[in-house]
Amino acid sequence: MCGIVGLYLKNSALQGKLGALFAPMLIEMADRGRDSTGIAIYGDEVDDSHVKLTLQHEDINFDWPAVVAALEKGVGAPVDWFQNAGAIVAKVKGDGTAARSLLSSEFPDVAVRSIGLSIEILKDIGSPEAISEKFNIPGMKGTHAIGHTRMATESAVTTDGSHPFSTGYDLCLVHNGSLSNHNRLRAYLKKQGIVFETMNDSEVAAGYVMWRMQQGKSLEEALIAALDDLDGFYTLTVGTRDGFAVVRDRIACKPAILAETDDYVAMASEYRALASLPGIKNARLWEPEPGEVYAWGHTAHEGISRQELELA
Amino acid sequence: MSEYDLQKVSIREVNQALHDLTDGANDTEITISNPGGMHNIACGVDSPVSVKIDGHTGYYCAGMNKLANIEVNGNVGTGVAENMMSGTVRVRGNASQSAGATAHGGLLVIEGDAAARCGISMKGIDIVVKGSVGHLAAFMGQSGRMVVCGDAGDALGDSLYEARLYVKGKVKSLGADCIEKEMRPEHLEELKALLDAAGMDEDPKAFKRYGSARQLYNFKVDNMSAY
Amino acid sequence: MTTQRPGLRESALFNRDVIHDIQHAAETGIYDIRGFGAKRPVPHFDDLLFLGASASRYPLEGYRERCDTNVILGTRYAKNPIELDIPITIAGMSFGSLSANAKEALGRGATEVGTSTTTGDGGMTPEERGHSKKLVYQYLPSRYGMNPDDLRKADAIEIVLGQGAKPGGGGMLLGQKITDRVAQMRNLPKGIDQRSACRHPDWTGSDDLTLKILELREITDWKVPIYIKVGATRTYYDTMLAVKSGADVVVLDGMQGGTAATQDVFIEHVGIPTLAALPQAVEALQEIDMHRKVQLIVSGGIRSGADVAKCLALGADAVSIGTAALIALGCNHPQWQAEYEKIGSSAGFYDDYQDGKDPAGISTQDPELMKRLDPKAAGHRLANYLRVLTMETQILARACGKSHVHNLEPEDMVALTIESAAMARVPLAGTSWIPGQ
Numbered sequence: 001m002c003g004i005v006g007l008y009l010k011n012s013a014l015q016g017k018l019g020a021l022f023a024p025m026l027i028e029m030a031d032r033g034r035d036s037t038g039i040a041i042y043g044d045e046v047d048d049s050h051v052k053l054t055l056q057h058e059d060i061n062f063d064w065p066a067v068v069a070a071l072e073k074g075v076g077a078p079v080d081w082f083q084n085a086g087a088i089v090a091k092v093k094g095d096g097t098a099a100r101s102l103l104s105s106e107f108p109d110v111a112v113r114s115i116g117l118s119i120e121i122l123k124d125i126g127s128p129e130a131i132s133e134k135f136n137i138p139g140m141k142g143t144h145a146i147g148h149t150r151m152a153t154e155s156a157v158t159t160d161g162s163h164p165f166s167t168g169y170d171l172c173l174v175h176n177g178s179l180s181n182h183n184r185l186r187a188y189l190k191k192q193g194i195v196f197e198t199m200n201d202s203e204v205a206a207g208y209v210m211w212r213m214q215q216g217k218s219l220e221e222a223l224i225a226a227l228d229d230l231d232g233f234y235t236l237t238v239g240t241r242d243g244f245a246v247v248r249d250r251i252a253c254k255p256a257i258l259a260e261t262d263d264y265v266a267m268a269s270e271y272r273a274l275a276s277l278p279g280i281k282n283a284r285l286w287e288p289e290p291g292e293v294y295a296w297g298h299t300a301h302e303g304i305s306r307q308e309l310e311l312a
Numbered sequence: 313m314s315e316y317d318l319q320k321v322s323i324r325e326v327n328q329a330l331h332d333l334t335d336g337a338n339d340t341e342i343t344i345s346n347p348g349g350m351h352n353i354a355c356g357v358d359s360p361v362s363v364k365i366d367g368h369t370g371y372y373c374a375g376m377n378k379l380a381n382i383e384v385n386g387n388v389g390t391g392v393a394e395n396m397m398s399g400t401v402r403v404r405g406n407a408s409q410s411a412g413a414t415a416h417g418g419l420l421v422i423e424g425d426a427a428a429r430c431g432i433s434m435k436g437i438d439i440v441v442k443g444s445v446g447h448l449a450a451f452m453g454q455s456g457r458m459v460v461c462g463d464a465g466d467a468l469g470d471s472l473y474e475a476r477l478y479v480k481g482k483v484k485s486l487g488a489d490c491i492e493k494e495m496r497p498e499h500l501e502e503l504k505a506l507l508d509a510a511g512m513d514e515d516p517k518a519f520k521r522y523g524s525a526r527q528l529y530n531f532k533v534d535n536m537s538a539y
Numbered sequence: 540m541t542t543q544r545p546g547l548r549e550s551a552l553f554n555r556d557v558i559h560d561i562q563h564a565a566e567t568g569i570y571d572i573r574g575f576g577a578k579r580p581v582p583h584f585d586d587l588l589f590l591g592a593s594a595s596r597y598p599l600e601g602y603r604e605r606c607d608t609n610v611i612l613g614t615r616y617a618k619n620p621i622e623l624d625i626p627i628t629i630a631g632m633s634f635g636s637l638s639a640n641a642k643e644a645l646g647r648g649a650t651e652v653g654t655s656t657t658t659g660d661g662g663m664t665p666e667e668r669g670h671s672k673k674l675v676y677q678y679l680p681s682r683y684g685m686n687p688d689d690l691r692k693a694d695a696i697e698i699v700l701g702q703g704a705k706p707g708g709g710g711m712l713l714g715q716k717i718t719d720r721v722a723q724m725r726n727l728p729k730g731i732d733q734r735s736a737c738r739h740p741d742w743t744g745s746d747d748l749t750l751k752i753l754e755l756r757e758i759t760d761w762k763v764p765i766y767i768k769v770g771a772t773r774t775y776y777d778t779m780l781a782v783k784s785g786a787d788v789v790v791l792d793g794m795q796g797g798t799a800a801t802q803d804v805f806i807e808h809v810g811i812p813t814l815a816a817l818p819q820a821v822e823a824l825q826e827i828d829m830h831r832k833v834q835l836i837v838s839g840g841i842r843s844g845a846d847v848a849k850c851l852a853l854g855a856d857a858v859s860i861g862t863a864a865l866i867a868l869g870c871n872h873p874q875w876q877a878e879y880e881k882i883g884s885s886a887g888f889y890d891d892y893q894d895g896k897d898p899a900g901i902s903t904q905d906p907e908l909m910k911r912l913d914p915k916a917a918g919h920r921l922a923n924y925l926r927v928l929t930m931e932t933q934i935l936a937r938a939c940g941k942s943h944v945h946n947l948e949p950e951d952m953v954a955l956t957i958e959s960a961a962m963a964r965v966p967l968a969g970t971s972w973i974p975g976q
Contacts, residue, residue, distance in 0.1 A: 001744045001746040031746075151745055151783055153780065177744065253428075271370060272348055281367075286406070287406075287409075290428065331760060352750070352754045352757045371751075372741070372750065372751070375754050375758065376758055409741075410740055414740055416726070454726045471734075473727060473731070530714050530731060531732055
């Protein structure tokens with residue numbers, strides 16, 4: 001049970017203000033959950049000979065230089081990195097495979113929160129106010145961001161159990177609702193090789209999307225398939241390298257609202273999260289229809305719902 | 313004439329002021345500005361006052377309204393006018409899900425579209441929607457009337473009791489035990505009165521009427537598939 | 540009953556009851572709907588014993604030294620919390636399932652001993668409001684009879700998410716009981732089968748519930764406590780979420796809790812016993828430092844002062860009774876034996892509340908049957924019973940050296956069986972062993 005917000009900037013002139021626009025949206029969703037908070041922010045893209053990893057450790061005084069040194073040695077190239085509270089963002093040469101296997105063998109306590117050219121996932125236990133301050137979200141720049149405030153239902157309140165969940169390169173998922181068949185589905189996905197860190201139902205939704213895309217499905221196809229395979233009540237928002245996608249289950253009890261102007265596309269669980277956005281009074285506002293997938297992106301058809309898309 | 317700016321005063325203060333109004337109060341025109349999608353604005357009003365809200369509101373705007381005439385110049389969130397008893401609520405924009413849920417009386421006018429479950433479990437309210445309604449409109453509707461000038465989504469009037477539905481546009485599908493019914497002169501008259509009350513310039517003859525087939529009123533094993 | 544001849548062997552699996560059920564299903568095509576609560580044996584408070592004081596502790600003198608029983612409910616946010624003289628309240632039961640006289644009797648009995656009673660699905664009747672000093676107004680998915688005037692007349696609001704007899708299910712009131720008055724209160728056609736919703740129509744999930752609670756507080760100007768009632772299932776999480784959503788009081792109804800009319804399969808196969816649920820709720824409250832700050836009311840199979848004392852010892856602030864209260868009014872009384880037999884039942888077995896033919900005039904809307912219940916006399920019987928429960932609770936508390944019944948602790952008890960030891964999280968008698976710890 002949670003609050004979701006997303007902001008995708010169509011007007012690149014606003015990119016310097018992404019965090020300043022986005023942080024109030026996140027904070028406005030505190031009533032929907034303040035157990036933990038997380039964001040995925042996209043921007044500062046690396047060239048495709050590199051990947052960007054967001055790593056996190058629960059010890060605030062953790063020896064990150066040692067990790068970076070090991071990574072530099074492992075990939076044989078310098079690593080550009082910076083620290084943000086308990087997390088670091090490291091730009092590593094290669095596709096990330098070597099870096100990840102090195103981390104899991106030498107630094108098993110380090111959590112890999114995200115991997116991709118653009119994505120950074122920052123999350124922790126605490127209210128949106130606290131997390132926004134902790135990671136200085138208002139100061140962030142970028143192209144788009146999605147965020148999540150969590151009221152934990154059946155799984156533990158931990159940083160691992162916080163949203164967003166990474167679902168692959170530059171992909172992540174946030175969820176509001178409650179899945180009713182996630183245990184059986186988790187077991188099935190584990191057999192297919194998907195790794196889970198928590199007992200969280202939302203992580204299963206994330207793992208499901210990852211699995212479908214590994215099978216070669218597009219994001220939209222994966223989400224359409226999810227409508228049949230994920231039982232329960234949900235609004236899912238998936239962050240992508242160049243936008244985000246939104247889908248609600250067919251009963252559609254969990255709220256979602258979308259807004260679009262010439263400058264941005266925004267989504268939130270409730271309108272009040274959008275109220276602080278510039279030009280919102282004249283924005284086109286609508287609720288996603290039940291069981292339909294909406295997606296935006298630079299490469300996708302901007303602002304056009306893909307509700308007609310059928311699984312091949 | 314009072315004005316409240318929700319950027320400056322809290323919802324609590326505004327609602328308390330509205331609740332403190334009694335019959336015969338002089339202050340019968342209230343304006344609320346900067347609602348910013350906040351919840352529970354003007355809920356539980358119990359006097360014949362006029363409340364104008366300038367902007368979008370969140371959940372349960374005008375919830376359990378009695379007697380008051382409440383107008384929202386914007387969109388409303390979940391459960392606008394839920395459990396309304398009497399009075400009028402007019403929404404100039406769109407309404408989110410469960411508009412007019414379980415409401416017993418009064419008139420709810422939505423000039424835009426209404427999302428899912430509009431009029432769910434309605435118990436006597438009249439709802440007039442200028443645009444379209446989402447799925448499961450009037451789900452388990454017990455009594456009252458619903459008029460939809462646009463289209464209706466899936467499962468219109470599912471498990472309907474005695475609420476009467478009028479739809480001008482397309483109906484995506486009818487819910488269990490909901491059927492199209494003959495439009496007799498008394499229905500045209502009723503619909504005309506509802507459209508007039510809502511200030512909608514529509515031809516009653518362009519509408520179709522839907523109601524309960526009353527097949528699920530008492531359990532019959534032959535209706536198994538509908539349960 | 541057929542006598543068994545030697546050599547005839549009844550199947551434990553397909554016994555006569557099972558065979559009857561299968562035959563009934565095959566003949567009618569409908570499952571069994573009934574009232575009352577679970578009838579199967581489940582681990583219960585009978586499996587716990589108190590450790591009275593002897594040398595290491597000092598008991599209080601019965602009838603002379605004070606042992607207080609008062610309780611305050613709703614101290615978290617409400618301007619006007621509910622103060623009760625005894626920690627035993629009357630659970631929500633609807634007008635519709637019960638007669639107006641029965642509702643009045645519940646109000647009279649509760650008021651006589653300084654405790655609260657509760658409305659049910661179908662709204663508030665003037666009879667029960669008039670005769671209940673403290674009345675809790677249930678806010679249910681169906682919202683039958685729900686209106687803001689009654690809401691403001693209530694001393695507390697109980698948002699019902701579920702019920703012990705049927706967590707996850709809605710209500711059911713069969714056509715026989717939808718009389719003119721019931722139909723009018725519920726805005727329904729007379730004589731239909733009324734199926735109540737299982738989910739609230741305008742919110743889904745604890746995040747939305749937070750906003751719904753705020754609406755109810757706004758409408759009532761933050762005066763009255765807001766309870767959240769859940770059927771016992773995933774109790775640890777449900778308690779946690781009720782508190783996060785902003786409840787003042789959590790009402791926890793175990794699987795033995797009664798119902799007016801529910802599928803037998805639901806009553807017997809969904810939910811967990813009260814004994815198993817209560818420690819989970821207390822654990823959740825303690826974990827978020829809300830034990831005693833958000834009060835906990837427990838119901839589902841409370842019969843005696845021993846049950847009350849054990850609930851309090853495990854951490855409840857109060858208990859609630861339903862079935863036992865109806866029995867105190869006169870339900871299943873042997874004086875109606877001949878009549879019970881006429882409708883195929885017997886005193887002590889009657890559970891067909893759904894039929895509305897209750898010979899005792901309690902679970903009925905038949906005007907002639909209703910007259911059999913004198914609300915004053917029945918109310919007084921209930922008051923007597925509540926007094927007995929209270930005194931029994933005090934006897935046990937004094938024996939454990941407590942000057943307030945709320946000072947009973949889990950450590951005052953031991954368990955007779957491994958099952959109850961594991962569920963109640965108290966040691967098996969004579970050992971220091973708590974299974975699972």
